[in-house]
Amino acid sequence: MIDCAEGTQIQLRRSRLKMQNIHNIFLTHLHGDHCFGLMGLLSTLALLGNTATMHVWGPTGLKEIFQPQIDFFCSGIDYTIELHEVSHRQSAIIYEDRSVSVSTLPLRHRVPCTGYLFQEKSLLPHIRREAIEAFDIPVSQINNIKTGMDWTTPDGEVIPNHLLTTPADPVRSYAYMSDTMFAPELAEKLQGINLLYHEATFTKEQELLARQNFHSTAEQAATMAQKANVQQLLIGHFSSRYKDESILLREAQTIFPNTVAAYEGMTIKL
Amino acid sequence: MIDCAEGTQIQLRRSRLKMQNIHNIFLTHLHGDHCFGLMGLLSTLALLGNTATMHVWGPTGLKEIFQPQIDFFCSGIDYTIELHEVSHRQSAIIYEDRSVSVSTLPLRHRVPCTGYLFQEKSLLPHIRREAIEAFDIPVSQINNIKTGMDWTTPDGEVIPNHLLTTPADPVRSYAYMSDTMFAPELAEKLQGINLLYHEATFTKEQELLARQNFHSTAEQAATMAQKANVQQLLIGHFSSRYKDESILLREAQTIFPNTVAAYEGMTIKL
Secondary structure: OEOOOOOHHHHHHHOOOOHHHOOEEEOOOOOHHHHOOHHHHHHHHHHOOOOOOEEEEEEOOHHHHHHHHHHHHOOOOOOOEEEEEEOOOOOOEEEEOOOEEEEEEEOOOOOOOEEEEEEEOOOOOEEOHHHHHHHOOOHHHHHHHHOOOOEEOOOOOEEOHHHHEEOOOOOOEEEEEOOOOOOHHHOHHHOOOOEEEEEOOEOHHHHHHHHHOOOOEHHHHHHHHHHOOOOEEEEEOOOOOOOOOHHHHHHHHHHOOOEEEOOOOOOOOO | OEOOOOOHHHHHHHOOOOHHHOOEEEOOOOOHHHHOOHHHHHHHHHHOOOOOOEEEEEEOOHHHHHHHHHHHHOOOOOOOEEEEEEOOOOOOEEEEOOOEEEEEEEOOOOOOOEEEEEEEOOOOOEEOHHHHHHHOOOHHHHHHHHOOOOEEOOOOOEEOHHHHEEOOOOOOEEEEEOOOOOOHHHOHHHOOOOEEEEEOOEOHHHHHHHHHOOOOEHHHHHHHHHHOOOOEEEEEOOOOOOOOOHHHHHHHHHHOOOEEEOOOOOOOOO
């Protein structure tokens, strides 16, 4: 999960997403609208009998502000909460498992702030079900074939791998950039990713205000998407001054047509 | 405001109650479901341009756990936040203004916990509008008459005060007791109050469980109301084990008929 604002546990329940499936929370920065729901979520997980370790990632200050609260409010709970401070000055891979890696993206905000890039690892090809049947391949050999081996039949006939498999699904990638000023130096890291979430607090008319407040315009978000050749751009974090948020969407689409505007409860399938 | 759970600012907005009208927050104890909304509320008040001092009251631990958060999240805001720790071991008047006094009620819970008693101060009688006209009483004399003076007409005729005024409205009082075990020693302090909120986590069948968890049964809440001769009892804080909460209400009403069960968004006029 990325960020954890007040009421996150309520929104999770509304979305019918199981809180117990969350094992990593990536906080971008320590402003209240990005982290005031953390203690409630951690407490409710304890009440639900969670036993799995929860890892919370965030920039400098994370331990200073949350460790005392965890010690105070979560004493005697049945699971471990680990706080990990990450650098907001340089990109680094901070998390890896069999299927995904997570890197930090140094953002430009008033306080230490980091975005995150989620990259799926290369997947294995699929084995053709009809090949298993046709050549009577035992289950024990399926993984070998998925990793590239040919198959030799009992008669000594060699079946080349490409007849036994179909290509792996393409890997998916998602980057989250909020809150930040325009940070074009990150475009290289994000080349060709599937989805970029980029904040678009203001319209281009308010570019100065955006810069003063360490935020971006919709035009800047779209320029970022264009420079990084991403497949789709998702914009959000709109200033409440815009009663009609479609003005921000139109501004971004002028530069990067495949842009959508975020709304509460939105889901995007990659 | 009493207590401030996660999502309080959202509920206030839904209830169309102005956050800026709150100048005192009385926390009963430092469990998350009673205080995790505090930082969000204080931050939003700052964004709304609040300048009035906010006083937050609560038992021992309040400063230890909230002062660092206020220093971290609320630096540079335009109003003062004062934290006041109150004793959870003895009752004391902690707040007074022209119209109300607030006393603490030492509760019995797993952690330091205090209830609160709100008592309106004696009001002045009303002046009869027709008397003002009939005797041509100048505005400058109205307050004197409200505080008990008679009126002497230009002809020297003395009009006794009781002909000029109608009695003051009765003063109102409200006590809040949650979370707590049965605490009958407080009945004397609450004699005849208008409304008592008392937790009723369990039914009487679970009295042992209630005691083990430092909570009360509906029967105990009602017994408290009876001993204190309160006018009305409001019960709440029901365990989620009761799918049908009316069982708790009926249990209380057997002992104290004028009992109502709290629900989200409920308002009671005193």
